[in-house]
Amino acid sequence: MKYSLIxxxxxxxxxxGAIAADESKELxxxxxxxxxxSRNFVxxxxxxxxxxxxxxxxxxxxHREQRP
Structure with a gap:
């Protein structure tokens, strides 16, 4: 019984632990x-x-346009 509980x-x-790791990756x-x-907006x-x-x-x- 003790081994079953362990x-x-x-x-x-x-x-x-696996669930927490998966949620961490999504975050x-x-x-x-x-x-x-944010970087693209700035x-x-x-x-x-x-x-x-x-x-x-x-x-x-x-990048600026070059004039001919």
Whole structure:
């Protein structure tokens, strides 16, 4: 009986850990998407509607049209 209780407790703990890890990944993905949306909003304002790209986390490049 004692071993059954230990086994059940271990299985429940592993199951709860797996659920928590899955929820944590979903939350991280949602936060990443929100951060990217925020960066794109700021970049569109800074570049005044011109096309832009991010070289890295802190370097924004605004692309301007070249005149012939």
């Amino acid at each position: 086994l059940i407790t271990a299985v429940l703990a592993l199951g709860m 991280a993905d949602q936060q990443d998407a929100e951060a990217q949306d 970049a569109s304002r800074v570049c005044e509607g011109a096309p832009f790209s991010w070289e890295d986390d802190k370097t924004l490049v605004c």
